[in-house]
Amino acid sequence: MKSYPSIQGAGIGLRTEHYQYILNNKPSIPWFEVLSDNYFGLGGQPIHVLEKIRQDYPVALHGVGMSIGSTDPLNLEYLTRLKKLADRIEPAHISDHLAWISVNGRYLNELMPLPYTEEVLNHLVERILQVQEFLGQRILIENPSPYVSFPQSTMSEWEFINEMTRKADCYLLLDVNNVYVAATNCGFNSFEYISKIDPTRVKEIHLAGYEDKKDYLFDTHGNPVHPPVWEIYQAAIQHCGNVPSLIEWDTDIPEFEVLMAEAAKAQAILDGIQVKKEDLVTVA
Numbered sequence: 001m002k003s004y005p006s007i008q009g010a011g012i013g014l015r016t017e018h019y020q021y022i023l024n025n026k027p028s029i030p031w032f033e034v035l036s037d038n039y040f041g042l043g044g045q046p047i048h049v050l051e052k053i054r055q056d057y058p059v060a061l062h063g064v065g066m067s068i069g070s071t072d073p074l075n076l077e078y079l080t081r082l083k084k085l086a087d088r089i090e091p092a093h094i095s096d097h098l099a100w101i102s103v104n105g106r107y108l109n110e111l112m113p114l115p116y117t118e119e120v121l122n123h124l125v126e127r128i129l130q131v132q133e134f135l136g137q138r139i140l141i142e143n144p145s146p147y148v149s150f151p152q153s154t155m156s157e158w159e160f161i162n163e164m165t166r167k168a169d170c171y172l173l174l175d176v177n178n179v180y181v182a183a184t185n186c187g188f189n190s191f192e193y194i195s196k197i198d199p200t201r202v203k204e205i206h207l208a209g210y211e212d213k214k215d216y217l218f219d220t221h222g223n224p225v226h227p228p229v230w231e232i233y234q235a236a237i238q239h240c241g242n243v244p245s246l247i248e249w250d251t252d253i254p255e256f257e258v259l260m261a262e263a264a265k266a267q268a269i270l271d272g273i274q275v276k277k278e279d280l281v282t283v284a
């Protein structure tokens with residue numbers, strides 16, 4: 001299995017709006033995460049900028065198109081493009097989502113949830129093993145932010161994820177905002193979830209902002225990290241240790257300095273510094 005330089009500390013999701021700022025200012029950020037699917041064209045401006053940024057920063061690849069939970073055959077064209085990008089960028093690691101997005105070869109714009117059953121578990125494990133064999137490295141799978149739960153599920157999400165990571169010998173990208181969104185929408189306890197997750201499998205943590213729709217939480221990645229999510233993050237760091245963590249912001253993208261301030265809060269928690277509750281609220 002391949003391994004590339006590791007990442008540490010609180011990074012930021014790289015977005016096109018900040019290319020020029022980063023190239024001009026070389027901000028003090030330990031690493032960036034990029035959306036793999038946006039760099040599959042191996043020519044043109046995006047990959048050119050990414051290669052320049054990669055000269056100065058470690059990078060992790062995070063995708064949405066693997067459709068690991070689908071019953072469609074694995075998309076070899078997608079995996080080939082991902083592998084070529086990884087060969088070129090040498091990422092710290094590669095991740096995608098516990099979800100399906102394709103059916104009969106047709107792709108959706110949403111990450112769709114799965115029921116937590118033995119049948120789905122075995123299906124996922126087999127496919128993750130195939131992907132890892134193809135890529136020549138272990139991958140990280142991110143926990144979802146579902147709005148519904150399935151009556152067919154025979155185990156909790158954390159039990160499912162622990163079994164999946166153990167059987168497929170893969171890792172978990174623990175998105176603590178997703179934990180809170182799922183816990184609120186589906187009715188479980190975020191802190192119990194964190195305490196039950198196998199900490200040895202957690203290789204990255206995501207932090208993001210949801211939108212409160214009153215009768216449910218919507219995972220928009222368009223707000224500062226909310227106070228309850230910071231509290232879950234603190235619990236996750238206590239449980240899992242000093243895991244590289246990322247500020248994800250995908251809609252209504254603010255100035256880069258706002259993201260740096262969010263990353264600084266995460267870094268303070270990683271460093272074991274007590275952060276006051278009122279200091280965890282950002283005005284974007």
Ligand SMILES: [Fe+2]
Nearest residue numbers: 142175206248
């Ligand atoms: Fe995430």
